Amino acid sequence: MDKPKFFLWAGMASAPAFLFQSDPLFRWIQVLLFISATIISGKKFRLLPNLLMTAGIIFANLMTPNGKVILSFWGFSVTQGALVNGFSRAGLLVGMIYLSRFSVRKNLQIPGRLGSLLSLVFFYFDRIVEGERVTRGNFMEKIDEKLMAVQKISIEDFSSGENPDHLSGGEKLIVPALVFILSWTLFTIPLLI
Amino acid sequence: MQSVSREAHMVAMLAAFCMFFSMIEYLIPKPLPFMRLGLANLPILIALFLLSDRKILLLIFLKVLGQGLVNGTLFSYIFLFSAAGTLCSGTAMLLIFKAAGKRVSLIGICLAGALVSNMVQLVLARFFIFGRSAFIIGPPFLIIGTVSALILGFFAERFVEQSKWFALQRGERNG
Amino acid sequence: MKFHRIIKPVDSLIFLINVAVILLLSISVYGGRGEPSNVLIEAGGERWIFSLDEDRVEFIQGNHGETVIEIKGGKVHIADSPCPDKLCVQMGWLEKPNDWAACLPNGVFLTIEGDSDGEIDAISQ
Known part of the structure; x- marks a missing residue:
């Protein structure tokens, strides 16, 4: 198994532990776990957009009151159930984003016919992105030009045998393994207490 | 990789263009939070004329998967939303194209696709993320979607009429 | 190419359905009983x-x-x-x-x- 595949499997195996988490607090601990794993394995994390998204989701959920009133101002009541709901749903969204950002690495090869078709898609995608910039003409002519240019590439140019980087004792593999173990531990604890 | 058919290459290429367009739209700042031209649907609209039904469905599927992989949001809720929206709207567009034939233009197909996709996303947002208040933004969300669909549909119609590439492909398919 | 030349009958139908859905949703969200109780x-x-x-x-x-x-x-x-x-x-x-x-x-x-x-x-x- 190569490295990207190991990340993918570890991520996929951790997902149920996150999705079926029963406790909102432990769900957020899992979120922090996924975010740190994403950062450690070299991808960016930006705080502000996530905070805004979380605040937005919590606010939207507060609009549907549910449970004991814990705070009341300007005729608006903050209810416990709605707050917990929003908190938990926001965690679900943020956590899934970072679990997937963590799991899907570059050079991921998917086996089988679908896999080879996907690599063909990525082959064309690379050509589109790397190809010369089309500068003349209006937007539509640019698209047309781009399609022509990419179409010209002959089929022989495509080789599916790019070498994926293989497992090499790398200490970085500890991270996905830890993510898997810790997320299931965090899933189990609230069930026991 | 010796026997990849011409059609498979066309599917892969159009799927790659879907990814490219969604990347462009992701990079361009939006005038309104939900304002999205949906340029990534252009390859699907073109494919209606160039590919068989099965390959069109495959293209829709690849578009969903490719976008998930590029944005790194595979298995996330965002991915689930866009995947459900794209699959439903793609199928709806294909069905309407087949059923109405010459009585419908790409504008109508675009409108139908946008409506289906946006409704699916609203319903999912209501049940999984925002709760009941998701519907409060429903009407403006749908209105913006309708306007962008009109623009994209008009653009697609013009593209199909004027594109040299499209004329070439169509000629090869029919001849 | 003129706008009215491209528009086909089913286009108008789909557009009307679109408008109807938006209207129905607006009424059910904003109108009627006012705020949800x-x-x-x-x-x-x-x-x-x-x-x-x-x-x-x-x-x-x-x-x-x-x-x-x-x-x-x-x-x-x-x-x-x-x-x-x-x-x-x-x-x-x-x-x-x-x-x-x-x-x-x-x-x-x-x-x-x-x-x-x-x-x-x-x-x-």
Whole structure:
């Protein structure tokens, strides 16, 4: 198994532990776990957009009151159930984003016919992105030009045998393994207490 | 990789263009939070004329998967939303194209696709993320979607009429 | 290429369906009953608020035990209460703003919130 595949499997195996988490607090601990794993394995994390998204989701959920009133101002009541709901749903969204950002690495090869078709898609995608910039003409002519240019590439140019980087004792593999173990531990604890 | 058919290459290429367009739209700042031209649907609209039904469905599927992989949001809720929206709207567009034939233009197909996709996303947002208040933004969300669909549909119609590439492909398919 | 030359009959039909869906959704969200109703429950100095949109059964602790409150189909009633006369249960279903019911022996009071403090109204305007 190569490295990207190991990340993918570890991520996929951790997902149920996150999705079926029963406790909102432990769900957020899992979120922090996924975010740190994403950062450690070299991808960016930006705080502000996530905070805004979380605040937005919590606010939207507060609009549907549910449970004991814990705070009341300007005729608006903050209810416990709605707050917990929003908190938990926001965690679900943020956590899934970072679990997937963590799991899907570059050079991921998917086996089988679908896999080879996907690599063909990525082959064309690379050509589109790397190809010369089309500068003349209006937007539509640019698209047309781009399609022509990419179409010209002959089929022989495509080789599916790019070498994926293989497992090499790398200490970085500890991270996905830890993510898997810790997320299931965090899933189990609230069930026991 | 010796026997990849011409059609498979066309599917892969159009799927790659879907990814490219969604990347462009992701990079361009939006005038309104939900304002999205949906340029990534252009390859699907073109494919209606160039590919068989099965390959069109495959293209829709690849578009969903490719976008998930590029944005790194595979298995996330965002991915689930866009995947459900794209699959439903793609199928709806294909069905309407087949059923109405010459009585419908790409504008109508675009409108139908946008409506289906946006409704699916609203319903999912209501049940999984925002709760009941998701519907409060429903009407403006749908209105913006309708306007962008009109623009994209008009653009697609013009593209199909004027594109040299499209004329070439169509000629090869029919001849 | 003129706009009216491209538009085909089914296009107009789909456009009309689009407009209809937007109108229907707008009416159901903003119009009609105004804000969606919530039920306010008071007992022992604490308050609870629940939306009437989701069916549920709540057990509220009063002076003598738990009063059972049921929300169903946009209405709410006291299903059971640990009181001798069960007057509160006989008060039946509440659905309009300012409707109320109470179980005095158990000290549980419920009312449907009125339009006056409508936070949803403020947003939709």
